[in-house]
Amino acid sequence: MDNDGYRVAVVGATGQVGTLMLELLREREFPAAEIVAFASERSIGKQLEHGLRVQGLSDESIEGFDLALFSAGGSTSGEWAPRFVQAGATVIDNSSRWRMQADVPLVVSEVNPQALDSHRGIIANPNCSTMQMVVALAPLHDEAGIERLVVSTYQAVSGSGKRAVDELLDQSHSLLHEREIEPPGAYAHQIAFNALPHAGSFADGEDHTDEERKLINETRKILDDQSIAISATCVRVPVVNGHSEAVNVQTREQLSPERARELLAAAPGVIVLDDPSNALYPLAIDATGKDEVFVGRIRRDPGHERALDMWIVADNLRKGAATNAVQLAELLHERGLAGAKGAPSAA
Numbered sequence: 001m002d003n004d005g006y007r008v009a010v011v012g013a014t015g016q017v018g019t020l021m022l023e024l025l026r027e028r029e030f031p032a033a034e035i036v037a038f039a040s041e042r043s044i045g046k047q048l049e050h051g052l053r054v055q056g057l058s059d060e061s062i063e064g065f066d067l068a069l070f071s072a073g074g075s076t077s078g079e080w081a082p083r084f085v086q087a088g089a090t091v092i093d094n095s096s097r098w099r100m101q102a103d104v105p106l107v108v109s110e111v112n113p114q115a116l117d118s119h120r121g122i123i124a125n126p127n128c129s130t131m132q133m134v135v136a137l138a139p140l141h142d143e144a145g146i147e148r149l150v151v152s153t154y155q156a157v158s159g160s161g162k163r164a165v166d167e168l169l170d171q172s173h174s175l176l177h178e179r180e181i182e183p184p185g186a187y188a189h190q191i192a193f194n195a196l197p198h199a200g201s202f203a204d205g206e207d208h209t210d211e212e213r214k215l216i217n218e219t220r221k222i223l224d225d226q227s228i229a230i231s232a233t234c235v236r237v238p239v240v241n242g243h244s245e246a247v248n249v250q251t252r253e254q255l256s257p258e259r260a261r262e263l264l265a266a267a268p269g270v271i272v273l274d275d276p277s278n279a280l281y282p283l284a285i286d287a288t289g290k291d292e293v294f295v296g297r298i299r300r301d302p303g304h305e306r307a308l309d310m311w312i313v314a315d316n317l318r319k320g321a322a323t324n325a326v327q328l329a330e331l332l333h334e335r336g337l338a339g340a341k342g343a344p345s346a347a
């Protein structure tokens with residue numbers, strides 16, 4: 001960082017998450033002297049807001065950055081994140097490429113900021129469904145110890161990129177006008193007016209999607225507790241933006257719904273909306289555009305004396321991706337941790 005601020009690269013700047021990261025860096029007045037937008041070769045030269053022009057990734061163009069925020073998919077991160085680190089930057093990566101690597105911290109700003117201290121150049125931003133869930137679960141885990149989670153997600157199509165949003169809108173439009181839909185492209189089946197028990201993809205022979213595995217593995221890594229038993233079903237629903245989750249939380253110690261509500265109301269980044277008799281509970285359309293995680297329907301599980309049920313909602317593009325990435329950049333700045341510290345081992 002020079003006296004004027006950091007040189008920041010945003011890789012994937014034309015995408016949904018990248019566009020929001022650019023917006024948030026400005027909105028939150030991140031001390032950047034210069035922001036440079038990168039995307040694929042298709043977008044080189046494209047004009048973005050605030051006079052930014054998209055650049056292509058090359059050995060020369062990645063020189064001289066303090067920070068690089070990536071949201072351009074796993075293969076771009078796999079290839080270019082280590083090169084940015086070698087060129088002197090600290091990378092905050094939104095893809096799944098580096099998340100489970102032992103020497104890469106997986107960090108949620110409100111939950112485990114201390115994990116940043118050990119970074120070796122790359123810091124991973126968790127998967128969107130995991131992110132919002134752990135923000136709400138960490139205060140309960142600290143108080144009563146989580147033994148087991150049963151999670152069902154209701155995930156918006158924006159979690160699959162711009163193409164999926166277009167596909168939901170196109171299919172809905174066609175069906176409402178009694179026209180045949182194009183063959184599905186973003187998903188295995190029609191998403192409009194449907195629910196797909198298939199968020200993510202099934203590897204050969206796997207009975208869980210990669211999204212379900214991420215929810216399980218990333219939650220344990222962030223909460224630093226491999227003993228938590230987790231069952232996950234990730235469902236894609238025809239919602240444009242905002243992921244919802246029904247979560248059954250079984251704790252080791254007794255935890256009443258009242259105490260859980262109290263802990264959550266005091267937790268950073270959480271807003272409790274819980275008055276069901278007045279139809280007050282978190283909704284995806286209300287969470288959209290907000291940076292907090294919303295929790296409601298907090299109640300005793302009648303089937304288990306040490307379990308609670310709750311409904312957790314957040315904007316998957318904001319807290320689930322861009323907001324947390326920018327919050328991590330702010331924490332790196334506050335702790336004097338931006339700038340390369342080596343590189344994670346190759347994996």
Ligand SMILES: NC(=O)c1ccc[n+]([C@@H]2O[C@H](COP(=O)([O-])OP(=O)(O)OC[C@H]3O[C@@H](n4cnc5c(N)ncnc54)[C@H](OP(=O)(O)O)[C@@H]3O)[C@@H](O)[C@H]2O)c1
Pocket residue numbers: 011012013014015016017018038039040041042043057071072073074076094095096126127128158159160161162163316317320321
């Ligand atoms: N959407 C979510 O809720 C969410 C949440 C957490 C994490 N993420 C992760 O964030 C990443 C982006 O998601 P998104 O929803 O923003 O996707 P998106 O809207 O499809 O945008 C993808 C971005 O990546 C760029 N890109 C693609 N290939 C590239 C390449 N070879 N080199 C450089 N840039 C390249 C694209 O540039 P062009 O415009 O030039 O193609 C675009 O800027 C993914 O890794 C995703 O898993 C997404």
